[in-house]
């Protein structure tokens with residue numbers, strides 16, 4: 466009986482400890498997808514949902530993939546004249562419990578300087594780099610060149 470009580474206490478202390486090294490585990494990447502490219506002369510694009518399951522804000526400060534030399538997060542905005550512009554987001558903050566959607570017409574991953582063509586049916590690994598230095602990797606499937614999402 467005494468042994469069980471001790472073990473329970475130890476477990477309670479373990480789960481109560483601050484998640485110093487586990488911060489990256491609090492961001493979940495869901496529904497990632499991308500489109501096939503024609504060659505490598507134009508940048509590729511990828512979309513996904515970034516979910517902060519933790520109770521503190523998380524800042525995404527960069528991306529890494531061997532598919533592209535300069536992966537970055539862009540925001541698309543359309544002005545009153547209907548002209549769409551893309552701006553580079555240095556950081557994207559995800560509030561606790563919130564989801565940031567990277568989707569066509571809004572935030573997206575721009576894969577600048579493709580190192581190889583993006584081939585439909587293949588996939589690639591993309592890592593989010595958090596402000597604290599942690600990396601969270603996701604496998605991103607490559608859909609057809611005209612795809613509008615996994616539901617197509």
Ligand SMILES: [Cu+2]
Nearest residue numbers: 539551573575
């Ligand atoms: Cu872009």
